[in-house]
Amino acid sequence: MKLRIVVTLKNGVLDPQGKAIEHALGSLGFSGVGEVRVGKLIELDVADGITDTDIDAMCTKLLANTVIENYRVEKQ
Amino acid sequence: MKTAVIVFPGSNCDRDLAVAIESVTGRKPEMVWHGESDLPDGLGLIALPGGFSYGDYLRCGAIAARSPVVRAVVEAANRGVPVIGICNGFQVLTETGLLPGALMRNEGLNFVCRDVDLTVENSQSIFTSRYDAGETISIPVAHHDGNYFADADTLDRIEGEGRVAFRYAGSVNGSARQIAGIVNASGNVLGMMPHPERKIEAAHGGTDGRRLFEGLLEAVA
Numbered sequence: 488m489k490l491r492i493v494v495t496l497k498n499g500v501l502d503p504q505g506k507a508i509e510h511a512l513g514s515l516g517f518s519g520v521g522e523v524r525v526g527k528l529i530e531l532d533v534a535d536g537i538t539d540t541d542i543d544a545m546c547t548k549l550l551a552n553t554v555i556e557n558y559r560v561e562k563q
Numbered sequence: 564m565k566t567a568v569i570v571f572p573g574s575n576c577d578r579d580l581a582v583a584i585e586s587v588t589g590r591k592p593e594m595v596w597h598g599e600s601d602l603p604d605g606l607g608l609i610a611l612p613g614g615f616s617y618g619d620y621l622r623c624g625a626i627a628a629r630s631p632v633v634r635a636v637v638e639a640a641n642r643g644v645p646v647i648g649i650c651n652g653f654q655v656l657t658e659t660g661l662l663p664g665a666l667m668r669n670e671g672l673n674f675v676c677r678d679v680d681l682t683v684e685n686s687q688s689i690f691t692s693r694y695d696a697g698e699t700i701s702i703p704v705a706h707h708d709g710n711y712f713a714d715a716d717t718l719d720r721i722e723g724e725g726r727v728a729f730r731y732a733g734s735v736n737g738s739a740r741q742i743a744g745i746v747n748a749s750g751n752v753l754g755m756m757p758h759p760e761r762k763i764e765a766a767h768g769g770t771d772g773r774r775l776f777e778g779l780l781e782a783v784a
Contacts, residue, residue, distance in 0.1 A: 500667070503670055503671070554663075554713070
């Protein structure tokens with residue numbers, strides 16, 4: 488089974504990379520672009536029998552820093 | 564004082580730190596590789612150096628924080644052994660949870676590399692006893708991810724407990740409340756982004772960093 492884990496900064500946490508991209512899009516002439524947030528996509532190939540508890544543990548112990556980040560798991 | 568400097572793949576301030584510690588304590592630190600699962604006995608200080616542990620892949624300090632040797636460092640810290648993490652070492656300490664908060668990309672997106680003025684907030688810790696509270700010192704920074712973040716409750720708590728050791732005198736990287744270094748609740752773990760090991764001798768342009776190690780030696784020896 489493939490997992491896609493999307494890690495994003497929590498709301499309210501300043502995202503300087505997002506700000507820089509937002510600025511660059513504006514200077515390219517794209518109007519109407521609101522706030523830009525940059526995240527990470529981590530793809531994992533895992534055994535079919537993996538439990539949700541294990542997936543959550545992987546996310547909270549390593550893949551996301553829950554002080555500043557949220558994560559979302561997509562199973563494929 | 565017997566000391567250990569932990570070396571990760573990608574550490575690049577380990578030698579500077581070892582030279583600084585030897586210069587103050589008169590004794591060469593043991594260099595301990597990240598894959599070790601045990602630390603030498605009788606350590607008076609464990610030091611986590613600056614650099615780019617494991618290439619800083621995933622997040623700064625994240626993979627180092629889960630390395631075998633850092634499990635031993637966490638155990639030692641919980642037993643009360645003094646631990647200092649400088650720059651990447653600070654990032655590693657927040658990733659282990661020994662220190663609260665997280666270090667994020669600098670607000671201005673630039674790598675900042677220069678001497679900065681710091682205010683010593685608390686001179687009661689084993690790390691800051693050779694400074695005066697409120698004193699301004701000059702210590703170099705060199706980092707891309709030094710923007711300290713913690714939620715407001717955590718910030719209020721560490722401020723209230725006098726755990727902010729150093730604060731930037733001006734804006735450097737966007738750190739919450741200009742925090743440059745903090746200690747844990749027991750006072751035996753310090754994390755700071757500036758590099759005291761680079762201000763040890765007059766030839767470095769100043770000796771403000773030396774007093775940190777001198778204070779430690781006095782407290783621990």
